[in-house]
Amino acid sequence: MSSVIAVNLPNNSYNIAIAPESLSQLGEQMRPLGLGQKVLVISNPEIFHHYGKTVVQSLEKAGYTVASHLIPAGESYKTLDSIARIYDTALQHRLERSSTLVALGGGVIGDMTGFAAATWLRGINFVQVPTSLLAMVDASVGGKTGVNHPQGKNLIGAFYQPKLVLIDPQVLTTLPPREFRAGMAEVIKYGVIWDEDLFTQLEAAQGLQDFSDLDPELLQVILTRSCQAKADVVSQDERESGLRAILNYGHTIGHAIESVTGYSRINHGEAVGIGMVAAGAIALKLQLWTENEARRQNALIEKTGLLSHIPPDLDTRAIVESLQRDKKVKSGKIRFILPTQLGKVKITDEVPHDWLGQVIDQLKP
16 A cells, blocks of 8 residues: 655645655655755664664665764754754765755654754755654644744744655554554544544544554555645645644644643643643634534544643643743734634634633643
8 A cells, every 4th residue: 555645835846655665765766856966864863773774775775875863862852952963964974955864753853854954055955754653644744844942842943845755654663652642643633624534534443542553554544644634735825824824733732731841741742632622622612613523522532542631730820821932923812723613623813811721720630
C-alpha cells in the first residue's frame, strides 16, 4: 500500500510520498528534484541509531555526499542555541545554496531543520523524513518551521516548504507508545475540523493506543487522510491568513499548558488533547455544538489513552497569562478554533475572557 499526495502551492509545490519500506529509497526519491550534491542529515541520537545507516546509505548510493548532525532528543532542545550548532556544522561541511538538509526525526527535529534551512545562506533545500506519528500527519507538512522562546512555543520561526516529505510507516515500530498516542491527538483533530468520516472510522477501531493496535489498512487510512486534510488546507492558505488557522484546533490552550510546564512534563500531543477538550467545552458554553458531539470527541481522546483533564497543580492564572502571549493573539484578543459540528469548525475571538479561567478550572479533576 502506498500513496502520493500533492501539496499544490503557487511557487513551492511538493509531494508527500507514503509507502512502507521507503526509507531505503530516499536518495532515489530525491534525485529527480535536482538538488545539489551535499546533504546534511539532522537527527537525534536514538533515531539516528535506528535509521541513520539506512538513510545515509540510500543517499550515498544515489550519489550524494552526506554528513550528519545530532541534537539531543526533547522539546527543551528546540532553541536558537541548537540552531547555531546546525549552522556550525553547515559551515564546517561548506554547504552551498544548492545543498540540502534532511530532517530525520519527529516534529522537533523537523521544525528545527526547516528553520535552519530557511535561514542558512538565506534559504537552502530541505527534505522531511518524519519518524513519529505526530510528525507524519502534521509537523512535516505545510512548511511551518521554528524554535521555542522560553515564554512561548514556536514564537521564532518562518514559513518554508520542504522539497519532499517521505513517510515510511514501518519506522513507527520503534516509536514509544506515549509518542504514538501524542500523534493520535493530531489525527483526531483532523476528524473534528475537516473529515467526519475519519472520525467515525477512529471510533470504530478496536484500539488506538499503540502501533500494534492498528492493522496496516487502518494505519494507511490514518496517514493518507490526515496528510490529505492538511494538504487541502495548506494548498488554500499557505501562510495562515485565514483558513489554515483551523489547524490550530486544540493548540491554543495546549500550547499554554506546554509553556507553563516547561515543555518537559506534558508532550505536545497530550497538551493538544487537553486543548481539544477545552475548546469543546467552550463551544458547548457558546451553544455551537451539542453535548453528544462533545461527549464523542472526549470519548475518542480517552480511547487513545490521552489526557482529558488539566493536572490540578497547574496554576490557572499562569495558563491564562500564557494564552495572552500566544502568537495568534490579534489586537489583544485570543483567537480560538471552535467546533460547530463534527467535521466543521469556526474561528472566533469572541470568547469572554472570564470564561477561560472557568473552563480551565472545570477541566481539573
